[in-house]
Amino acid sequence: MTNYFPIHLNIEFKTVVIVGGGHVATQKVASLLPAKANIVVVSPTLHDTLMPLVKSGEITWRDKEFEPRDLDDATLIIAATNDTNVNDAVQEAAQHWQLLNRADVQGESDFITPATVRRGPLVLTVSTSGASPALARKIKQDLAEQFDAVYEDYVCFLQQARLMVAANFEKGEQRRAALQALLEPSLLEWTRNGEIDRREAFLQQLLTGETR
Structure with a gap:
């Protein structure tokens, strides 16, 4: 099991490229929005819930298949398609100075996104380092009830x-x-x-x- 180093990153105005436009991508976008990152979604299709964010300018949608040059300005990269070959291509194209998250293969990720409870400036994160995502979700729910709105x-x-x-x-x-x-x-x-x-x-x- 990978021993991850817990850290909070300031990614305001930094480019985060998400390859994939489905359900997993919507979850990643939702978690990134509060950080005010420059979110770019690369996918020939887009989940309906993301379209309003495109229209409002909160995220950028590149309506196309993935190409390595899509990662040129990325600080963080998230491979979130259901196609292993595409995710492999994203991983291969990522540079050593870019941090990669693969939604399909945790062991290949430079970082993982923990379960998070946000209450304004208060940010509570929970991770089992991939051992039991279900437990992380349960603890998140418990924290959300304890530290309410x-x-x-x-x-x-x-x-x-x-x-x-x-x-x-x-x-x-x-x-x-x-x-x-x-x-x-x-x-x-x-x-x-x-x-x-x-x-x-x-x-x-x-x-x-x-x-x-």
Whole structure:
């Protein structure tokens, strides 16, 4: 079994080429959209769910059979066809500096895409390194229930609060204590209940040193 190194990549504005336009390609596109990559799909056919994304300019569709030159500008490459010969050709054409994912043969991939739960800035990923994708999906579902949609607002609040704490306190124990205080469970509960005023009042007291 391959021992993958877990990493989050910044691929904003970088080109990701997906060869294939079927169901697997739609899943890959959906996972890539939040990263704001330049997504290019190469396929003579395209799944219906992808066409609106083409029309809106969110992805680019090359309505054609795969050619090696399709990979010229790619940072990431995903071979997602149901034709082993095409996927082989994609793998052969990929350069050593390009990262390749083969949807059909995991052992030939430079990277795999983990099961992911996104809540705004909060990104939770799960992988069994291919040992049991079903288990990864189950854990993802469990995490999605535990870290529900409220966490997006909550984490965005923590992000802004952290910046305010950094601006108000010099590095040292006082800043560390203030950042730790932001993990007060009441803040999440107030966010869940829509009690934003109480949350903001807590933050202001924290910034003025009136709370611990």
